[in-house]
Amino acid sequence: MSIATKDIIIEKVKNSKIDQVDFDNLAFGSVFTDHMLVCTYKNGAWETPTITPYQPITLDPSAKIFHYGQSIFEGMKAYKDKNNDVFLFRPLDNHKRLNISAARMCIPQIPEDYFMEGLTTLLNLDKDFIPTKDGGSLYIRPFMFASGNGFHASPANEYKFIIACAPSGAYFSGKVKVLIEEKYSRSANGGVGYAKAGGNYAGQFYPTQLAIEKGYNQVIWTDDTSHEYIEEAGAMNIFIRINDTLLTGPTSDRILDGITRKSILEIAKDQGIKTEVRKITVKEVVAAAKDGSLKEMFGAGTAAVISPIAGFGYRDTDYDLPELENSFGERLKKIITDIQYNKSEDKFGWRYQVKS
Template sequence: MTKTHEIVIDKVKESKINSIDFSNLTFGKTFTDHMLECTWRDGEWHTAEIKPYGPIQVEPSCKVFHYGQAIFEGMKAFKDGEGDVFLFRPEDNWIRFNESAKRLAMPEVPKEVFMEGLKKLVNLDKEWVRYGEGLSLYLRPFMIASENGVAAAPGTEYKFMIIMSPAFAYYKGDVRVIIASEFSRAADGGVGYAKAAGNYAASFYPNNLALEEGYQQIIWTDAASHEYLEEAGTMNIFVRIGDKLLTAPNNDRILNGVTRRSIMQMAKDHGITVEERRVSVKELTAAANDGSLKEIFGTGTAAVIVPIKGYKHEDFKFELPTLESSYATLLMGALKDIQYNRAEDQHGWRVKI
């Protein structure tokens, strides 16, 4: 056991990496040799530990099971052609993680625990980061209320953990969506802007209904009127009308996506006009009917960019045109070039391990 900057490291005796088929990965099913765990108790964070990946022991009365105090982040590490490993905008994830923690009455995680723990963990398992188009290491920091007891109050003990999973493609095949006119993802004053576990659980039932109709995801609309586009499944949403790229503005219902902000900057770097404003379903349908609707795509860490091939809203159906030169392809390529260290990082987003 070695202790470095308050992080205790216990290495596995033998790696399981040689048993993994990296050409046949299912997203989020395979995990690396190590994980990080740090406990908040008695009003303070205790020593962080990096140890072999494995089960954690909790009691049935653990508060996360009863009151849903659980938050997470999604991040990635990338390897370039020289074998160097990079994180992408990790400090943005740390900031957002603590915004989520505050909203769910959970303790904020210190920067030295989150950032240094993340770097040491990735460095320890860096052989799991494979080089190749689409290959990455998906990083999942999360925190749960680990106190025992069923009193309806915030926990007094929490576990912060990081696990890591080698990843390839998230979505496969064409993606078509239903625009929500009944169910809502989030409401004013709620936790929609936080990466709270319950946000995603609440979306599973309406998404299953969409799947039964042959659609892979839902474009969520505002809860008050269902008139304005907000998010696309687990992703932020972009719409191209004419030569303009439109995206919903941040509010307390919409996740402040790191990939979203990156794509907006990439678009501006390429001279594309970007507008952050409300986009109504009526405007979308009018653009579909007059031929000015060129693209719809979702953005997120796991998927990066997912082009949407078609949508349905109530009785209206529309198939997006096939473009020789799409914004989605251009911007995904530009972002990946930065992530894989193939292009200059003029915004300082890469962090070398």
């Protein structure tokens, strides 16, 4: 089964809505481009992908997405350089991870060429929506869900693979305050925490809302068994700098294998920054905050890129992080975004030009 750009059925919009987009005041993921890619899985096979005007989806009330949370997604971005050339960042890794999530959630695998041809064809149609303002990008949301019908709690027989795009500004503005969580948990051993499955996100909303009410922006999850180990922040992986060593937890069946995370690790090594991928205890982070060896913390993810953390709360005490002159986070963010926006050489081979 193979698909080429010429095979994709394209129905273009009659009138673009690009004039309605306020590119100077973009929120995150709330206005959308003219088109979307839709591919249906039916009778055991993916049908020919179609690109249609961005439009509502119509489903039976018994469609399993409404009942059993059988859904996964990816987050990607498209960037424009000063010549208006369009770039993606490690897109094949998103495709691979989508299929890893799909396997865990009993959703059929999407072939690489359906994903890549669909995505690049869509981007070529909607590339005028890619922001050129500093820090702006086109957020890309590939997602798959159970569109087949029936109340029986079992995998659906039909699925949709859709790509929708939203010109977007920053996910967080400014530094974030995080709360180390000890009561609620994000994922179970042997569960679905490593998958970008819908339910992993809804489960975080309530504890995150409680944290927001206390003045924090995000929760840092700990393991559900002992709450002794730092896991991830739900929308981001977490990096912690103690003295001059940059730490992050290992991925596991509970933790998402973040593409920004692994890129940061490679860049840091290349920069001569000492990195350690190992289990990090809450205890050592609190001790480091107390003795001054905790220099910085930041989140890493596609949406937030690198999100500096101003401080953390733990057991009713707030710990502030110092203002640094030589921040690893800032340095690494500049290097990764320079690669993404084609402002620097890409020695890692991560940049992917979308050919028009």
